[in-house]
Amino acid sequence: xxxxxxxxxxxxxxxxxxxxxxxxxxxxxxxxxxxxxxxxxxxxxxxxxxxxxxxxxxxxxxxxxxxxxxxxxxxxxxxxxxxxxxxxxxxxxxxxxxxxxxxxxxxxxxxxxx
Amino acid sequence: xxxxxxxxxxxxxxxxxxxxxxxxxxxxxxxxxxxxxxxxxxxxxxxxxxxxxxxxxxxxxxxxxxxxxxxxxxxxxxxxxxxxxxxxxxxxxxxxxxxxxxxxxxxxxxx
Numbered sequence: 001x002x003x004x005x006x007x008x009x010x011x012x013x014x015x016x017x018x019x020x021x022x023x024x025x026x027x028x029x030x031x032x033x034x035x036x037x038x039x040x041x042x043x044x045x046x047x048x049x050x051x052x053x054x055x056x057x058x059x060x061x062x063x064x065x066x067x068x069x070x071x072x073x074x075x076x077x078x079x080x081x082x083x084x085x086x087x088x089x090x091x092x093x094x095x096x097x098x099x100x101x102x103x104x105x106x107x108x109x110x111x112x113x114x
Numbered sequence: 115x116x117x118x119x120x121x122x123x124x125x126x127x128x129x130x131x132x133x134x135x136x137x138x139x140x141x142x143x144x145x146x147x148x149x150x151x152x153x154x155x156x157x158x159x160x161x162x163x164x165x166x167x168x169x170x171x172x173x174x175x176x177x178x179x180x181x182x183x184x185x186x187x188x189x190x191x192x193x194x195x196x197x198x199x200x201x202x203x204x205x206x207x208x209x210x211x212x213x214x215x216x217x218x219x220x221x222x223x224x225x
Contacts, residue, residue, distance in 0.1 A: 004157070031211065042118070042201070042215035043158075050211065058212075090157050094210065101146055101210040105157030 003027070004106035006091055012112045019078040021109050023091030030096035032074040033103065034058075034066060037088040049074055050096070081113045116141040116206050118216035126222045127192055135187040135219045137202030146205040147185050149178050151198045152218070158201055192223045 007022035025032065031050050035043040035058075045058030047066040055066050063085060067075045074093075078085055088110050092103040117140045127133055139147065146165050150158035162171040164180040171178045175196060177188045187200055202216040 009155075033211075035215075040123075040217050042217040043203075043213075044215075045213070048211050050209075056211065092157070101205055102148060102160040102163060103158075103213070105150075105159070107155070107157050 004091055004093055004104050006089075006106040006109050008109050009107060010110050010112075012114065013078075013081050014114055015082060017078075017081050017113075019081050019111065019113075021076040021078075021089055021091075021111070023074045023076070023093075023106055024072050025074075025091075025093040025104070026072065027093070027095070027104070028071065029093035029104075030071070031094050032068065033092040033094075034064075034074065034076045035090045035092065036060070037090055037108070043090065046076065078111075081111075083113050085111065086113045087111060116204070116214045118202055118204055118214050120200075120202055120216040120219050122219060123217070124220040124222070126224065127189075129193055129223055129225050130191050132188070132190045132192070134189070135200055135221070136184060137187070137216055138184040139202075139204050139214075139216075140183075141204050141206050141214065143206065144204055145208065145210075147180055148203045148205070148213070149185070149187055150201040150203065152201055153198050161200075189221070192221075194223045194225050197221055197223045 033048045034046040049068040065077045091106040149161040152158040162178040199218040201218045
């Protein structure tokens with residue numbers, strides 16, 4: 001079974017703090033994704049990575065950065081947290097190729113910025 | 115602009131009362147439509163992939179169908195454990211890196 005884990009289930013941070021969200025997958029997947037999920041809006045892609053040290057911006061990258069130094073680990077960084085970044089953050093992974101495009105999601109991190 | 119909508123926003127059913135959830139999409143080129151189930155406090159879990167109009171997939175009490183403009187998730191004789199949010203997503207690129215998600219339908223099945 002594919003397992004995607006996220007470092008925290010709940011996080012409360014203050015405005016202006018630097019925030020790190022960590023994601024680890026154990027199935028050697030090349031592709032990893034960071035989404036945020038807000039009520040009524042569906043999942044929106046922040047960044048994805050298709051290999052170590054490679055990254056591409058998604059639909060809403062402003063205010064975020066990412067790091068992928070190892071294949072199994074993909075980190076999301078909020079450089080200076082703001083209240084409008086309060087959200088549920090979901091990490092996902094999937095293998096490259098093989099004709100299978102479904103994603104495997106972690107349990108999510110609910111971030112509150114006060 | 116690629117867009118996915120889902121209806122209804124929320125649905126309450128009695129146990130055993132069959133119904134359908136709708137996912138409508140407007141995309142430049144459909145390269146797969148995905149259904150996921152999301153339980154409260156958890157990440158989405160993959161259910162089905164559909165690629166072409168007329169295709170159907172089944173799993174237990176769930177059946178997903180696809181037309182050129184929409185997909186339906188039919189739930190037959192639902193049980194309380196089917197209560198969850200059901201998400202629909204479409205793949206819009208050739209590399210499987212760009213997906214557009216709908217907002218979901220929150221299903222409650224009452225005993």
